[in-house]
Amino acid sequence: MEQNKRYRPNVAAIVLSSKYPEKVEFMIALRNDVANAWQFPQGGIDEGESPKEALLRELKEEIGTDEVEIIAEYPEWISYDFPKVIAKKMYPYDGQKQKYFLVRLKPKAKIDLDTKHPEFKEFKFVPYKDLFKYITxxxxxxxxxxxDYFKKKGYI
Structure with missing residues (x-):
């Protein structure tokens, strides 16, 4: 009998620089607890919280700002399993069920990784052609x- 998997409800932000749409640059951040793990900001959805509320809270907690404009939302939830090394840390969850948002930093927004519980030690903006050289x-x-969905819809 197959075990039922438990997925943690989560939001993820594809953060574009304030130069969008003239210049498309993706913000990625380097985790401080996993070697060479670059990713988009993301985090769990609290009980009673909507995905958009979680998005803004997580951005504030992880990159020090919620000064963003929501451009688009991916229409479905996407699930994935954690690799074994991460699954131990995330017990009792086997993976995450994520809602993705495409957002643009507002022109005066300032990223500050020195938050109450820092998750990242570095960030950078990269063009699409370089993005997957970094992502875990x-x-x-x-x-x-x-x-690809956001590109197909004309947002990127």
Missing amino acids: YFKRPIYKKVI
């Missing part, structure tokens, strides 16, 4: 699927 291996297929 197990997130690449999902990121590609979501970004």
